[in-house]
Amino acid sequence: MIEMKVAGIALDAITRSPIVLLKDASDRRALPIYIGQEQARAIMGALENQKPPRPLTHDLIVNILEAWNITLERVIIHSLQKDTFYAALIVRQGDTKKEIDARPSDAIAVALRTNTSIWVMEEVIADASIPVDRDADEAEQQAFREFISNLSPEDLIKRFGSSES
Numbered sequence: 529m530i531e532m533k534v535a536g537i538a539l540d541a542i543t544r545s546p547i548v549l550l551k552d553a554s555d556r557r558a559l560p561i562y563i564g565q566e567q568a569r570a571i572m573g574a575l576e577n578q579k580p581p582r583p584l585t586h587d588l589i590v591n592i593l594e595a596w597n598i599t600l601e602r603v604i605i606h607s608l609q610k611d612t613f614y615a616a617l618i619v620r621q622g623d624t625k626k627e628i629d630a631r632p633s634d635a636i637a638v639a640l641r642t643n644t645s646i647w648v649m650e651e652v653i654a655d656a657s658i659p660v661d662r663d664a665d666e667a668e669q670q671a672f673r674e675f676i677s678n679l680s681p682e683d684l685i686k687r688f689g690s691s692e693s
Contacts, residue, residue: 529604529647532559534575534636537568548636550605550646557657559605559648561613567633574640586637593642597621603635605648608655 532550535558540547546568550559563571570586572578583591593600598621607614615632618625630638639646 529649530557530653532646532648534571534640534646536575537572548633550636550648551660552653555660557653558660559653559657561605561632563633567631567637570637571633571640574637586634586641589638590641593619600638600642600644601625602644603630603632603639603646605632605635605646605652607649608652613652613656 530552532552535549535551538547538549538560539545540562546563546565547560548563548568548571550561551557570584573580573584574586580587592598598619601618601620603615603617605613605615613632615630615635617628617630617635617638619628620626636646638644
């Protein structure tokens with residue numbers, strides 16, 4: 529799993545649909561997730577530390593968690609199926625730990641309100657992320673190519689041993 533942070537909300541240039549953009553710690557990969565208008569407002573409100581006069585849905589969820597002494601340990605975006613992302617809230621109350629199914633946008637909105645980490649499975653990153661720093665990606669690929677081209681079978685045997693018994 530890779531920890532990611534909310535970089536912000538963007539609008540798709542063609543459809544004008546909101547997108548929440550997650551970035552990894554190195555700012556090398558970004559994960560765009562299309563969300564609804566209401567979820568975009570909820571995420572923006574949390575990013576801007578807005579406090580509504582009355583609790584909105586995500587604030588209500590946080591209030592319930594606090595009232596029942598339940599800790600949101602992390603949010604995990606765990607799969608992507610037919611262009612739909614799936615997430616889970618990992619909560620703990622005492623010794624009891626539960627995984628609760630959630631839409632990523634709702635999970636992110638709650639995570640922001642509780643300062644909880646957001647994690648994404650590597651498979652999801654591989655399938656749906658976009659490169660942010662193409663130059664760094666190219667440099668890394670070139671360094672790997674050079675490493676491989678200078679690698680001899682003897683180097684592999686020294687490092688990993690012989691497969692013969």
